[in-house]
Every structure is written in structure tokens, then in C-alpha cells.
Amino acid sequence: MCSLKNLEAQIVRFRDEREWKIYHTPKNLAISLIIELGELLEHFQWKTDEEILSAVRDEAKRKEIAYEIADVAIYLILLSHELGVDLEKAIVEKLQVNGEKYPVEKVKGELFKEFSRV
Template identity: 45%
Template sequence: MTMTLQEITEKIRIFRDERDWEQFHNPKDMAMALSIEAGELMEQFLWKTPEEVTTRVFEKREQIEEEVADVAIYLVELADILNIDLFAAMERKIAKNSAKYPAEKVRGSSMKYNEYGA
């Protein structure tokens, strides 16, 4: 069963409001919490060689999944607080990135947009 963004947003709101945490969930602290969770995700791979990362993804799947979920939960709630339609914003940004990185120009290259000489 796949939930919609609205349904998961509602679950997050309920979790927050049952604990009276809305008072703490301002945009600044939500952005910080999001970054901290992203750090916890990075920590899963810190100092690991590419081979060790492959092994870790397999062996620590549950922990990695939880950190990915933590990042997503804070992101969805932050978008909700800021009244951002997350999927619409993502769609607009993907379109912007497509224009910035034309496939025929950048295919197979990891250069940044200011390096490939648009």
C-alpha cells in the first residue's frame, strides 16, 4: 500500500500534535533537525571505502532506512510548516535542473553547470 503525500503529512502532524511539539517546530529548528538527520545518514558511511559502503548497505539496512526516514519526515513536515507543495516544488526544480543540465551536453559528466561551458 502506498500512501499519498497528504496522508503521510497528516500522520506526521498527528504525531507532533499529540506531543504538543508544534511550539518547537519552527522553520529554523526544523531545518537544523533535517540537517542533523542527514548527518546521521552520512555517519553510516563515514570513513568507509566504496567496498565497505556496499557491505554496510547490506548489513545495516534497517539503520540506514531509519535515517532516510528521519530525513524524509523532517523534510515533509518542514514543507508543511512553510506551506510548500513538496511534489510541485520538486517538479519545478527538476524542470529547472533539466534546463541547467541539458542531457546532450552533460551526459556521463559530473561537471557542475558552471564548468561545462554552457
């Protein structure tokens, strides 16, 4: 099993072995996160959802996209690490908060109704 904590340790070790920590300030990591997100979005630019879903049926294309998603995740994990945020705990807590804000019985199907009115 590859837990988030285990991944974080691997990513930090990879970074520290190369002595890149000096560059990994919160601001630089946040900027890098957005740059990697931009690289992911390049795969989607000017395409419809159908074209994107069709493209990822190609294994090589899916791998390119997967690597960009991985780059985003790596920077997100590094940013959380540098800020002392337990990302796994934060995600679990935020899902709880979102669940209380949007109870299934109140919101299920409501978004579709909103779009139908437009």
C-alpha cells in the same frame, strides 16, 4: 499508494497528537534536519563506497540506515509544511528547471570526461 501528501498528513498528525508543534519552528526543523543527516553520515564516516555498499547488504544495518533516511525525510517534510511549501510540486518544478539547465543531449557523459582529465 502512499503519496507525499498522505505522508505529510500522517507526520503532522503524529506531531500534533503529541503537541510538539510549539517546538517546530522553521529554524528548529532545519537544525533537526541537519542533525538527522549527521546521524546518517555517521554510518558512512571513514568508510569507502564499497564498504558502505557491503554494509547495507546486511539487513539490520540497512534498516538502521533506512531509519536515519526516514528521519531526514520526516524533518524535510515538516519543514516544508511549516513554510507552506508544497514539496511534491516543488520537486516536480525543480526537476523541470534542472532538465532545462542540463539537457540530456548536452550533458550525458560530460561529467565523466571532466573527471577523466583530472
